Amino acid sequence: MPRHKYHNCVVMAHNIARKQALTYLLGVCVPSSKQNAAKIRIQRADFDSYLSMYFTKYEFIYATDPQKLCKTGDTVLIQSLPQKLTRLITHKIVDVIYPLGDITDPITGKKVVMGRYREHIEEDAKLFGDLKSMYKYDEAPERGITAGKRDFTDKKTYIKYSDDPKDYDPYAVNP
Amino acid sequence: MARTIDDYKIKWVRPVKLPSIDPRQSGDLGLNVSVKPTDLKVLYDKSKELQDADEIVKKMFTLEFQPRKEAKNLEREKVIALVKRHICDRASAEVKIAAMTTEIQYLQRHIAEQRRNIKFKVFLKELIDKRKKFLKYMRRWDYKRFEWILERLNLIYVPQPKIAGKVSRKDALRRLTKDYCDGIIQQKLDIFRAQLKEQQKVFFAQKVKNLEYILAEEKKYDLNPTVSEKEIDVARKKAEELLKETSPHHLSYLIPYAKIHLSKKDITM
Numbered sequence: 025m026p027r028h029k030y031h032n033c034v035v036m037a038h039n040i041a042r043k044q045a046l047t048y049l050l051g052v053c054v055p056s057s058k059q060n061a062a063k064i065r066i067q068r069a070d071f072d073s074y075l076s077m078y079f080t081k082y083e084f085i086y087a088t089d090p091q092k093l094c095k096t097g098d099t100v101l102i103q104s105l106p107q108k109l110t111r112l113i114t115h116k117i118v119d120v121i122y123p124l125g126d127i128t129d130p131i132t133g134k135k136v137v138m139g140r141y142r143e144h145i146e147e148d149a150k151l152f153g154d155l156k157s158m159y160k161y162d163e164a165p166e167r168g169i170t171a172g173k174r175d176f177t178d179k180k181t182y183i184k185y186s187d188d189p190k191d192y193d194p195y196a197v198n199p
Numbered sequence: 200m201a202r203t204i205d206d207y208k209i210k211w212v213r214p215v216k217l218p219s220i221d222p223r224q225s226g227d228l229g230l231n232v233s234v235k236p237t238d239l240k241v242l243y244d245k246s247k248e249l250q251d252a253d254e255i256v257k258k259m260f261t262l263e264f265q266p267r268k269e270a271k272n273l274e275r276e277k278v279i280a281l282v283k284r285h286i287c288d289r290a291s292a293e294v295k296i297a298a299m300t301t302e303i304q305y306l307q308r309h310i311a312e313q314r315r316n317i318k319f320k321v322f323l324k325e326l327i328d329k330r331k332k333f334l335k336y337m338r339r340w341d342y343k344r345f346e347w348i349l350e351r352l353n354l355i356y357v358p359q360p361k362i363a364g365k366v367s368r369k370d371a372l373r374r375l376t377k378d379y380c381d382g383i384i385q386q387k388l389d390i391f392r393a394q395l396k397e398q399q400k401v402f403f404a405q406k407v408k409n410l411e412y413i414l415a416e417e418k419k420y421d422l423n424p425t426v427s428e429k430e431i432d433v434a435r436k437k438a439e440e441l442l443k444e445t446s447p448h449h450l451s452y453l454i455p456y457a458k459i460h461l462s463k464k465d466i467t468m
Contacts (some may be wrong), residue, residue, distance in 0.1 A: 025357055097339075107218070125342025138340045152285035159293065164343040174349040174356060177338070181360040185371040187214040198217040198224055199366050
């Protein structure tokens with residue numbers, strides 16, 4: 025079917041005139057190979073019309089993060105940018121909603137570990153007679169002291185492909 | 200003309216395949232607890248009867264004259280004491296990880312001697328995986344405690360890569376060639392950056408002079424000044440900053456040869 029003479033112009037005008045709606049998304053930060061951008065994994069429910077069932081589907085989005093707000097594993101809120109920064113970077117990090125392994129209960133405002141409050145864990149230890157060796161949350165330094173030294177979850181790991189002692193990379197896993 | 204990979208300085212060494220029970224794979228860097236043969240068996244150091252017993256009786260309860268596992272038990276107690284919450288703590292996640300770590304390192308030492316003990320090998324592999332799972336959960340639930348325990352028990356945690364696969368010569372060479380080419384590009388860019396920096400020094404020095412001349416001329420003929428003192432100051436500051444910045448030592452020697460180096464490479468590539 026022949027298109028209208030001005031079809032393309034109309035489409036372009038429509039694109040320009042369309043109102044920019046800024047969308048928010050919630051996702052999990054995963055190791056990214058970009059320097060100033062975080063890679064965010066968005067979980068979606070994908071409908072399979074043949075089985076009439078929803079399946080989990082992951083979508084990956086790059087969000088600019090110049091202040092280095094989020095670390096690997098954090099659940100973050102991202103917002104779409106009015107204009108793309110690059111071909112890949114389309115969003116920006118707004119806030120870290122749930123830092124990994126440091127959850128606060130939204131109702132009571134207390135810190136939580138799995139199914140228990142931190143306070144209760146410490147109280148239990150005190151009832152038994154706590155020891156010096158006990159882990160103390162308040163005295164512990166911020167997350168990231170062992171990153172790149174003992175804990176290699178901050179960047180992508182890969183199977184080692186060459187054994188060169190000169191450029192040793194701890195993120196290369198022995199085959 | 201370079202035609203094959205052997206003509207470049209690309210050397211590939213096939214990475215050695217390590218068994219999963221190897222300490223380098225399991226991430227054990229060794230525990231810093233001392234267990235001597237003269238130490239008493241676990242809990243026997245608290246015995247009142249043993250304190251005023253005969254020397255020979257005391258000696259009977261030292262690790263030297265006890266089964267081998269008693270040494271392991273004592274080591275386990277000492278390692279657990281590094282992370283214990285309270286005196287009765289036997290079930291917290293950190294204590295479990297500590298106990299597993301002792302067992303793993305004991306078995307690793309044992310298997311180094313007795314390589315054919317398959318049952319131990321299987322048990323050790325499963326235990327390493329179990330500890331890794333515990334560490335994974337610990338990281339998810341309480342990140343700071345996870346880091347604390349890595350430091351306490353002298354462990355390393357490396358997650359398995361998302362893309363697993365075998366090492367092949369072809370793939371490795373492709374990657375190495377890519378690294379090599381990227382290196383050349385980076386080197387060229389660094390040299391070019393250094394050259395531009397050199398040019399900037401001359402440019403800003405000249406800019407200050409030119410702006411000062413323009414300002415003076417305009418004042419001389421009573422014209423509206425198009426240049427402000429502020430602009431001159433900014434340019435002067437920039438020039439001073441650039442002069443202070445010394446070019447990186449490893450690159451400075453390359454600059455005179457940069458042109459020759461680049462042209463030669465361009466032909467050969």
